[in-house]
Amino acid sequence: MPVLLRPLTIAVVLPLVALTGPPAVAAPPTAHASPAQASGARGVDGAVHAATAPSPVRASGTWAWPGGEERIVREFVAPEHEYGPGHRGVDLAVSGDEIVSPDAGVVAFVGVVAGRPLITIDHGGGLVSTLEPVASGLSSGDAVAHGQVVGALAEGGHAPAGAVHLGARRDGRYIDPSALLGAAERPVLLPCCG
Known part of the structure; x- marks a missing residue:
């Protein structure tokens, strides 16, 4: 009995999750947390600063564009190793002066680092964003x-004039925030061997 062979096709799939990591889920409040603690963020003074807790990390493509304009001025460039050169974020065009939070979260830091004002926001689930140069009147702990x-939008830093730098880290590692903004290229299936 003859055996029929069919040509083999292998597809290369580059899932979007490879750019952003696995989806994060907000941890439930601990049994020791009071309703006020579970529903708000505490500042350095210990007071509850908000009535609602930050939402879980949103799916890819649902972050707000911090500068109000959906245009990337300079792309993410991954470093070859942790301390290598690269561009650990994206520079985004800004229409006006106001900068918005890409997603719900709690302010982790506001201040000046290496001569540039910045704000860092913890979005939960190990996801953190940093916006610079941004002058902010908010305080650590504000929701x-x-x-x-x-x-x-302020002056300083390496972003071109009229642009804001958006950096994103998941579990301490820099990731390309383009996918979170909905600007990453979609996966493509490629035929192989055929």
Whole structure:
């Protein structure tokens, strides 16, 4: 009995999750947390600063564009190793002076680092964003909503004039925030061997 062979096709799939990591889920409040603690963020003074907790990390493509304009001025360039050269974020065009939070979260840091003002927001699930140069009147511990104004475009840093740098880290490792903004290229299936 003859055996029929069919040509083999192998597809290369580059899933979007490879760019952003696995989806994060917000941890439930601990049994020791009071309703006020579970529903708000505490500042350095210990007071509850918001009535609602940050939402879980949103799916890819649902972050707000911090500068109000959907245009990348300079792309993410992954370093070859942890301390190698690269561009650990994207520079985004800004229409006006207001900068908004890409997603709900809690302000982790506001200040000046290496001569440039910045704000860092913890979105939960190990996801953190940093916006620079941004002058902000917010304080560490303040809760922010998706798309809420968090500061004004300032001077300093390496972003070109009229642009804001958006950096994103998942579990301490820099990731390309383009996917979170919905600007990453979609996966493509490629035929192989055929």
